[in-house]
Amino acid sequence: MSNPSLLILAGDGIGPEVMSQVRRIIDWYGENRSLAFDVSEDLVGGAAYDVHGVPLTDETMEKAQSVDAVLLGAVGGPKYDDLDFSVKPERGLLRLRKEMDLFSNLRPAQCFDALADFSSLKRDVVAGLDIVIVRELTSGIYFGEPRGIIQEGNERVGINTQRYTESEIERVARSAFELARRRGNKVCSMEKANVMESGILWREVVQKVHDEDYADVELSHMYADAGAMQLCRWPKQFDVIVTDNLFGDLLSDAAAMLTGSLGMLPSASLGAPMANGRPKALYEPVHGSAPDIAGQGKANPIACILSFAMALRYSFDQGDEASRLENAVEAVLADGARTADLLGEEGVTPVTTAEMGDRILAALDASL
């Protein structure tokens, strides 16, 4: 049988820096766990624009559709700020999500014990935190029509449309309930049903899916603004949060700070099952290309490494190997390894991106 296939799209800024550490870990699995992957690499975002004039070519799109999983670093950066909207780096990522139909984006926020003092919130509030935000990823205001900037009389109008069909809400709700059953069995759905019709429909459909098929899961509803407040006040009240594309984007960046750094948050974007029964999937850190630290060896590779752990679990049925990698990350943090985003303790010298990779590989060796 051929090896499972992985397409790596490292992208821009710190994307290639964090991805090179993931490459070492992929190689480690091939050498030490008989878990070899057929890895190919390609361009996305500004890196693709520089070569091809578009942030994602049709050929790369086709490759992404045909592999078992895609790993993505990050896209974007100030160099591309003035490009036409249609070829901005971010459009490449959005095209991948849309055309692969990756409707369910799992963004776990887990606070490792060793980092409980790194959050901007009190230790008590975050210690032991383990929640997942399920963000709808292929619809809502990111993709709704009409959209654009139009001339109306003597001024311009910027237009985006929030739009959700019942089936789009239903499928992401199902993925959240399924996930909750494997965890703390609790789902909180967030929208703004008090001011948005799409929010009214969202709440109705989530409730209906629950009552018909997931009555065993505890379901609550919250307005997304109150949800943002509750995430800061007492995040441990949540298990799984399910929400739309835009609210999920905002709430997951906020949740990142509960874990200590945006450099810690992985994600899995999952679609419908493929012929092999595994979901179509793309894995990427929640953070962006971090232009302020790019090229300096300062980036924290853990979000990208934990995204690969999610790939092991969700695309390759290797839950034990995923746990091995997560435990290795936890061990190096417990041992005091800190990239610069995680400083705050007296007298600790930061490790570089590559040194963090070295430590995690050593912890993997020690796990054998």
Ligand code: NAD
């Ligand atoms: P960002 O996530 O790139 O950076 C926000 C802050 O977090 C910066 O101070 C950065 O240094 C820090 N940071 C992020 N990741 C880090 C890591 N791994 N280690 C250490 N520090 C880290 O967000 P931004 O500055 O708002 O956006 C920069 C560019 O990235 C923009 O072009 C944006 O569109 C893009 N972006 C891309 C993605 C993606 O590819 N999925 C996600 C978010 C933003």
Ligand code: IPM
């Ligand atoms: C994210 C990013 C993306 C988003 C951008 C880069 C398109 O912020 O993955 O969270 O808004 O979804």
Ligand code: MN
């Ligand atoms: Mn975001």
